[in-house]
Amino acid sequence: MASDSKTYLFEEVAEHNKTKDCWLIISGKVYDVTSFMDDHPGGDEVLLAATGKDATNDFEDVGHSDSAREIMEKYYIGEIDSSTIPLKRTYIPPQQTPYNSDKTQFVIKIMQFLVPILILALAFAVRNFTKRD
Template structure:
């Protein structure tokens, strides 16, 4: 590693975003990967889309091998000033809406209305079933 303890801002790193001069940030370290662009198995576009930002997630999501991670050492030029990198915000889903008393009241009223309709139908069906079962056949 030959970074000489240099610290770069994200703005400085962002200026190196072409296929003639390409720097990326991974895990707080800055790498000049210009010489590697032509050899990258995924093509240079994959790397170029990760310039100007913290590319750690992009790098990790692909599942690079330990060999690929070790290769980074030869491209190391310094560290990133973490205060210049925007903080990552994690998505936190909103809590489910709480049922208000009116919603609970409406739900229980709906159940009561359904039962008021079904119970008489069940009684009628039961009465007809008993009548037809106990009816004596006429001769």
Template sequence: MSKAALTLEEVSKHNTKDDCWLIIAGKVYNVTKFLEDHPGGDDVLLSSTAKDATDDFEDVGHSSTARAMLDEYYVGDIDTATIPARTKYAPPKQPHYNQDKTPEFIIKILQFLVPLAILGLAVAIRMYTKSESA
């Protein structure tokens, strides 16, 4: 017999050192007994309560042993419809950063004039070497 899916509201109530539940990959885990043994400390786990902690768990790069340990703390599945949809981070729109503070129009002029000057110098040298050999 399968357990009914838990809501985020139900899981969110378990957010203390005496009662700590986490949501990882659609499953709910009661990690209260593991708080003292967690290598990162209990604050790391407590900060991941009342939300989907999957990204927090995956970002650390837990070992296969740590993943296997989750089984003993399994409480049930989360009703994913109760978890707010994650929005993709979009950085704020900002103007192009010009590190050397050179006005953009000067850069555009130089991008045109420098190659032109190099070409002119090459032609002048070529003409000078031709006139000396004649």
């Protein structure tokens, strides 16, 4: 690694997210893995999925070997300005409509009115159409 490494902004690194131009952020370092895309044992899709974010967890979760870590060194191009990495987004579930909303209450009242009438109509129809003369 060069001692006078360049520092990149997150937005700049995130733009390199294609098979022919792929950069990754791992452990605060920036790697240009474009020339490694065809050789990566997991395929280029794995590398592309790690673009546009801090891929440290993705890299560590796989459990790369020491030799894989050595290979990484030749793709090192600089450091990431950590202050430009966006904070992780927290999942906010959509607001749920309460079960007994006004619309639900209206439908329930209509059903309470119609169901008995429909049952009576059905009983009347069965009685009249099944009479024996």
